[in-house]
Amino acid sequence: MELPDQSEFFKTIIYLFVTYYKIILYGLGVTILLSVVGTVGGFVLALGLTQQRVIHIDKKRDTKFVRIFKQVFKTLGDWYVTLLRGTPMIVQAMIIYYGIATLDIFPWWSPLPAGLIIVTLNTTAYISEVLRGGLQAVPIGQMEASRSLGLTYNKAMRKVVWPQAIKNSLPGIGNEFVVNLKDTAVLSVISVTDLFYAVTQSASATYRTIEAFVIAAIIYLIITYISSKFVNYLQKRVGTAKVVKV
Amino acid sequence: MKKILSVLVLIVTGITISACTNSQNTLVVGLEAAYAPFNWATQTPNEHTVRIEGQVGYVDGYDVVVAQHIADELNMKLVIKVFKWEGLITALQSKLIDVIIAGMSPTAERAKTVNFSDVYYRSEQVMVLLKTSTFNEATSLADFSGAKVVAQLGTLQDDLADQILNVNHLTPLESYGAITQSVKSGEADAFVAELPVAQSITATNSDLMYIQFSEGNGFVVTDEQVSVSIALRKSDTDLLESINTVLAGISEEQRNEWMSAALSRQN
Numbered sequence: 001m002e003l004p005d006q007s008e009f010f011k012t013i014i015y016l017f018v019t020y021y022k023i024i025l026y027g028l029g030v031t032i033l034l035s036v037v038g039t040v041g042g043f044v045l046a047l048g049l050t051q052q053r054v055i056h057i058d059k060k061r062d063t064k065f066v067r068i069f070k071q072v073f074k075t076l077g078d079w080y081v082t083l084l085r086g087t088p089m090i091v092q093a094m095i096i097y098y099g100i101a102t103l104d105i106f107p108w109w110s111p112l113p114a115g116l117i118i119v120t121l122n123t124t125a126y127i128s129e130v131l132r133g134g135l136q137a138v139p140i141g142q143m144e145a146s147r148s149l150g151l152t153y154n155k156a157m158r159k160v161v162w163p164q165a166i167k168n169s170l171p172g173i174g175n176e177f178v179v180n181l182k183d184t185a186v187l188s189v190i191s192v193t194d195l196f197y198a199v200t201q202s203a204s205a206t207y208r209t210i211e212a213f214v215i216a217a218i219i220y221l222i223i224t225y226i227s228s229k230f231v232n233y234l235q236k237r238v239g240t241a242k243v244v245k246v
Numbered sequence: 247m248k249k250i251l252s253v254l255v256l257i258v259t260g261i262t263i264s265a266c267t268n269s270q271n272t273l274v275v276g277l278e279a280a281y282a283p284f285n286w287a288t289q290t291p292n293e294h295t296v297r298i299e300g301q302v303g304y305v306d307g308y309d310v311v312v313a314q315h316i317a318d319e320l321n322m323k324l325v326i327k328v329f330k331w332e333g334l335i336t337a338l339q340s341k342l343i344d345v346i347i348a349g350m351s352p353t354a355e356r357a358k359t360v361n362f363s364d365v366y367y368r369s370e371q372v373m374v375l376l377k378t379s380t381f382n383e384a385t386s387l388a389d390f391s392g393a394k395v396v397a398q399l400g401t402l403q404d405d406l407a408d409q410i411l412n413v414n415h416l417t418p419l420e421s422y423g424a425i426t427q428s429v430k431s432g433e434a435d436a437f438v439a440e441l442p443v444a445q446s447i448t449a450t451n452s453d454l455m456y457i458q459f460s461e462g463n464g465f466v467v468t469d470e471q472v473s474v475s476i477a478l479r480k481s482d483t484d485l486l487e488s489i490n491t492v493l494a495g496i497s498e499e500q501r502n503e504w505m506s507a508a509l510s511r512q513n
Contacts, residue, residue: 201287
């Protein structure tokens with residue numbers, strides 16, 4: 001296929017897609033990988049982080065040492081969330097990627113694994129807030145009833161409170177996935193070949209920039225539309241759950 | 247959950263292992279894949295293209311031909327990795343790549359951090375603008391007085407823009423894609439570029455033209471500024487020597503021939 005003339009906007013779009021579809025679809029794959037790993041990994045880490053942040057400090061039963069220990073982790077957890085939510089991911093990416101690259105401690109350090117780690121760390125903070133909201137939405141009576149039935153605090157959290165909190169949080173976590181699909185575009189700043197950077201490359205031989213990015217816009221729209229539909233479906237299934245806006 | 251986790255672990259290890267490809271007999275070259283005709287990305291391989299490490303596409307261009315030639319002469323296996331322009335020197339320092347062959351000018355500032363080989367291409371600096379622009383009759387830099395001029399972030403061209411009298415020097419942009427668009431949309435009147443880059447951009451964008459300046463009417467540049475060199479780590483002095491030997495064996499005609507061939511392959 002010949003490169004269409006300057007004036008042929010739509011033909012150029014088709015030309016660029018046909019000529020570069022492998023690179024573009026690879027970029028799409030990386031974007032989806034980043035979002036899936038970021039959201040799943042972020043969810044797992046956020047479970048631990050949130051538990052630290054909401055931990056119950058028992059003034060009567062806990063020894064002084066345990067109280068201090070719990071308080072320190074609680075504060076550190078809050079700081080983590082404040083720091084990661086209070087700075088743009090593009091800034092975090094620059095500091096973490098180039099910082100560790102310059103230290104030269106991991107031989108495997110390269111853009112994609114770095115990107116996966118950065119998006120996971122970032123998503124952890126956001127999902128932790130979602131989960132905290134989900135926990136608060138569980139009526140206090142659930143905990144009281146569990147305790148009066150003889151469950152320990154840990155067991156009551158694990159078997160009664162957390163399952164409900166996670167159910168409450170599912171739509172919020174789904175939203176986080178949709179946000180990640182779009183926001184991982186900033187990771188191109190550290191040379192991760194996601195959809196955004198793949199499209200930049202596709203325009204590199206012809207310098208037909210707008211046409212190439214129309215392709216990117218269409219693909220982003222399709223994947224976010226499909227995943228938002230899925231999140232809505234999840235929301236309906238969960239029924240009464242309160243949706244936490246992030 | 248366990249299954250998902252183990253799949254994730256597999257993916258991450260896979261990436262990790264594939265990322266460790268540095269060995270003695272490979273020459274790992276870093277470039278941008280967004281600076282035609284020096285280097286650009288394509289998905290259809292030809293006799294000049296090289297696969298991009300850890301990605302599906304290929305790179306083509308003058309830099310790739312030079313890199314292949316050097317690797318062949320030194321009996322090394324060529325591996326090409328793509329990095330953003332701003333990340334190239336950091337990637338070199340953190341040993342993610344061995345050399346940068348990316349149309350980079352050996353400026354004194356960069357030479358503080360990296361070593362540069364002898365010149366592997368020499369060109370001139372031109373202005374690119376819309377054919378319909380009010381500056382389309384310009385013959386000297388002085389004719390661009392008052393123009394809105396843009397260039398790529400962190401490049402020689404961005405510094406040169408200040409030599410234009412009364413210039414309205416716009417915030418530099420990240421890639422030539424963005425720069426081209428900024429001139430096409432009228433955001434900027436013109437941009438500064440190296441001649442082969444300008445030729446390549448105007449060949450695919452028929453509404454653009456470029457202006458070359460005669461001796462004394464153009465930018466004041468030192469010889470090193472209009473040349474491009476290969477960047478290496480300060481410690482790799484042996485490799486530098488071998489590369490210089492190879493470069494010395496490439497004649498001026500050969501270089502020009504490679505460049506015009508690259509220009510014609512572009513579309």
